[in-house]
Amino acid sequence: MNNWPLWEVFLRSRQGLHHKHVGSLHAADEKMAIENARDVYTRRSEGVSIWVVESKHIHASSPDESEALYDPANDKVYRHPTFYDLPDEIKHM
Amino acid sequence: MVPIKSLEEKFQAAVDAEIKIEPKDWMPDAYRKTLIRQISQHAHSEIVGMLPEGNWISRAPSLRRKVGLLAKVQDEAGHGLYLYSACETLGIDREELFEQLNTGKAKYSSIFNYPTTTWADIGAIGWLVDGAAIMNQVMLCRTSYGPYARAMVRICKEESFHQRQGFEILLTLSKGSEEQRAMLQDAVDRWWWPSLMMFGPSDKESTHSAQSMKWKIKRKSNDELRQQFVDATVEQAKILNVTLPDPELKWNEERGHYDFGPIDWEEFWNVVKGNGPCNKERLAARVKAHDEGAWVRDAAVAFAEKQAKRRAEANKVA
Ligand SMILES: [Fe+2]
Ligand SMILES: [Fe+2]
Numbered sequence: 001m002n003n004w005p006l007w008e009v010f011l012r013s014r015q016g017l018h019h020k021h022v023g024s025l026h027a028a029d030e031k032m033a034i035e036n037a038r039d040v041y042t043r044r045s046e047g048v049s050i051w052v053v054e055s056k057h058i059h060a061s062s063p064d065e066s067e068a069l070y071d072p073a074n075d076k077v078y079r080h081p082t083f084y085d086l087p088d089e090i091k092h093m
Numbered sequence: 094m095v096p097i098k099s100l101e102e103k104f105q106a107a108v109d110a111e112i113k114i115e116p117k118d119w120m121p122d123a124y125r126k127t128l129i130r131q132i133s134q135h136a137h138s139e140i141v142g143m144l145p146e147g148n149w150i151s152r153a154p155s156l157r158r159k160v161g162l163l164a165k166v167q168d169e170a171g172h173g174l175y176l177y178s179a180c181e182t183l184g185i186d187r188e189e190l191f192e193q194l195n196t197g198k199a200k201y202s203s204i205f206n207y208p209t210t211t212w213a214d215i216g217a218i219g220w221l222v223d224g225a226a227i228m229n230q231v232m233l234c235r236t237s238y239g240p241y242a243r244a245m246v247r248i249c250k251e252e253s254f255h256q257r258q259g260f261e262i263l264l265t266l267s268k269g270s271e272e273q274r275a276m277l278q279d280a281v282d283r284w285w286w287p288s289l290m291m292f293g294p295s296d297k298e299s300t301h302s303a304q305s306m307k308w309k310i311k312r313k314s315n316d317e318l319r320q321q322f323v324d325a326t327v328e329q330a331k332i333l334n335v336t337l338p339d340p341e342l343k344w345n346e347e348r349g350h351y352d353f354g355p356i357d358w359e360e361f362w363n364v365v366k367g368n369g370p371c372n373k374e375r376l377a378a379r380v381k382a383h384d385e386g387a388w389v390r391d392a393a394v395a396f397a398e399k400q401a402k403r404r405a406e407a408n409k410v411a
Pocket of ligand 1: 172
């Protein structure tokens with residue numbers, strides 16, 4: 001087990017949807033990771049497509065930076081449709 | 094540096110506001126430790142829990158029963174893997190978790206230290222053991238740690254088949270010969286009390302409970318869950334025409350719950366300490382599987398390395 005790296009598993013539950021993270025597993029290589037992901041995460045047709053990514057290749061933002069990262073978006077109300085005033089006669093826009 | 098005190102306050106405020114805690118968020122050391130202990134114990138229980146049932150796969154009385162039991166046991170392996178995966182997000186690795194199980198340092202649910210002596214035991218496990226586990230797991234779907242909660246949601250979706258599978262086995266026996274009905278009653282007699290013990294010590298004795306409730310790791314106390322299980326199960330027992338082995342079991346109009354007799358905590362602690370009927374056998378089976386699987390794990394690594402080298406060489410030529 002020592003040398004079996006950790007892989008993150010992403011599933012597309014049906015055509016037309018994004019792949020979504022479902023968990024992780026250990027496997028010797030990418031082929032085994034996909035086979036194991038099939039057995040561990042799709043025993044009841046939960047997926048039509050599997051992505052596996054070795055966990056060490058995932059870089060995540062830090063929760064400590066979340067203010068610096070996301071605050072700038074909070075005061076930009078003009079990015080939302082409700083910011084713009086239109087007369088009531090215009091129904092769908 | 095932000096002082097620990099204010100980090101702790103921020104953490105508790107998030108928990109109180111029902112905001113899930115995620116792997117990279119700051120969390121108190123004791124919260125992390127409690128979760129590692131609880132999630133790994135839970136994972137080990139799923140894994141060891143395959144052993145008593147695996148005992149009957151080759152002897153299932155029909156193909157229908159065999160495929161059902163096989164699928165259930167395979168699910169339990171899956172549950173163990175979801176939970177190990179959730180546990181690893183807390184910064185402990187799989188190797189260490191296995192080590193803790195195999196050396197007896199980590200605990201797993203004591204219920205799996207009881208033997209499965211007849212086919213009716215497989216039905217009783219599905220009905221009572223999975224039934225008790227479900228009470229606990231439904232609560233844990235709302236636990237404060239994100240990866241644990243998500244694993245529980247997956248697990249709960251799969252559990253209801255487990256319990257129904259067990260109940261159907263018992264229902265069939267209940268409509269069978271006198272011998273089959275006796276086998277059913279005997280299994281229920283043996284599994285009832287250990288199933289009640291699965292919820293852990295009574296609230297008065299439970300050391301970790303208050304803090305776990307404050308952190309919203311748990312949301313119901315051991316005794317509350319146990320009562321919920323008794324209330325649901327007594328009704329189901331009527332359909333099976335079995336007697337639950339507790340003369341003090343009776344409806345209490347005032348409380349709106351069933352009263353039940355005292356639990357033999359001495360037996361409980363004795364099994365926890367390693368003196369149950371199958372503790373040694375279960376652990377030995379796990380250690381044997383781990384040791385005998387070593388060459389497979391090594392071979393897989395060697396094969397993966399060889400493939401990677403070949404690919405690299407092919408790329409160089411091209
Ligand atoms: Fe399970
Ligand atoms: Fe189960």
